Amino acid sequence: MYNHFLRLTTDVYAESKKSLRYKEWAKLLTGLKSEFEWLKEVNSQALQQTLKDLESAFVRFFKKLGGFPNFKNKSNRQSFTVPQHFSIDTNGFLRLPKMTPIKMVIHREILGTPKNVTISKTPSGKYYASIVAEQDLPHAPLNGDKIGLDLGLKEFAITSKGDKFENPRYFQKSLRRLKIRQRRLTRKASCSNNRNKARLVVAKIHEKVANQRQDYQHKISLKLVSENQRISAESLNIKGMVNNRKLAKQISDVSWGNFLTMLEYKGDIYGCEVHYVDRFFPSSNRCSNCGYIKQDLTLAIREWECPECKSFWDRDINAALNLMLFSESKIPLEEGKSTPDLLVARLGMNRDTGSGQEATGAA
Ligand SMILES: [Zn+2]
Known part of the structure; x- marks a missing residue:
């Protein structure tokens, strides 16, 4: 289904610059069913879901979130989704429309209301049923x-x-x-x-x-x-x-x-x-205790001592501490897009707050 309509859509577009979408595909699908009897042997909602997946692949492409949709390959992961009319028996059988019940190994209890199920086959030949369930969760107390x-x-x-x-x-x-x-x-x-x-x-x-x-x-x-x-x-x-x-x-x-x-x-x-x-913030070479900027900090230096306040730093722990400090200070809107220099000035990372020179290029 996916490949058929992907091919059709690219061909039609190449010929007439007309782009087909879900609505057109769904209509064509009805015609296909009378042409190919075997399409009636599978759940029609699963077929429609495949078209919806293709639609989202196109949407992602147009929003520049993904590449042009690819053809599905037989040896890759394969899957289909059943959006409705399925059930799980208490004895561990999965019932899908137009299929005999399938015995499952249940890895974990399903909490909440089941919404849909996706059957997939991994490239190594294992079959999985992933069940999406909806559940209201109370927020954990904020005390961390x-x-x-x-x-x-x-x-x-x-x-x-x-x-x-x-x-x-x-x-x-x-x-x-x-x-x-x-x-x-x-x-x-x-x-x-x-x-x-x-x-x-x-x-x-x-x-x-x-x-x-x-x-x-x-x-x-x-x-x-x-x-x-x-x-x-x-x-x-x-x-x-x-x-x-x-x-x-x-x-x-x-x-x-x-x-x-x-x-x-x-x-x-x-x-x-x-x-x-933002990744350009000078998180590694700023002393998270006093704000001293170590200009000559290379990647090879894993530990260093701040010449100013004598704190002894593990490079990465110091960087993590700085990340926390950075994210907690709110950047005023008028500063616009933050630059390393602005940030340095704002957080007073400069030892000599009057100049601002030293901090330049600290990122
Ligand atoms: Zn220091």
Whole structure:
């Protein structure tokens, strides 16, 4: 469905500059059903949902939030969504329209009212049913702490309280195994049974890495949002950083963006606000105690002593402390877009408040 209508839409546009949308697709779908009898064998709402997914892919593209919609590939993750008329029996059977009941292994109790279910098949051949349920959650009492959070590559995350979470580098660790398996895969004749088997092995390694990373990030994000009521993190220009080819692999391995998303939605549930600080703020080289700016702080210096107030800093903990301080001071609107200089001046980071010279270029 997805591929059919994506192809049709691009073809029609190329010919007549007319863009088809959900409304037109839905009408055409009715015609398709009389042409292809087997389309009637599946739940019609699931077919419509596929068209809605295609619609959102186009919307994302036009809003410049995503690339042009891609064709779905048989060997990638496959899924369909059933928006209504499904049920879960007490004995663990999932009932979907026009299908025989499916026995499920239930990982966790479903709380709230089930809204829809998505059946997916991973590239490694496992089937999952993800059930979206709606539930009113009382906000957790706001009695936690405030922290600054610095994200890095050496350590995955560092809090201003001094907690450090190692960067497990799951992808890096499986790289050797993956290379061997990948090489074996490319040697197999295309479309052969052995090729498919080799493809499954590679898919399983990727799946494992993704699961490990997901699990690790779930644990840390839950810990942070349940212990704190305010988290200040650096806003990351992730795409821009990935353009640096040397770092690209390491950065996609830590997957900060995914982690921040977890913090945000879990924060909503647990009553913890996530604040972002623009990334050009000089968070590393400012002494979070007295405001002294250390101009010669290179990446190699992990610890330093403030010549002014004699505080001894772990580089990352100091940066996390600064992030917290930055996000708590409100920038007056008239200052407009904040620049490092303005920020430096406003926060009085300059030892000699009269000049403002020293702070220039501190970012
Ligand atoms: Zn100091």
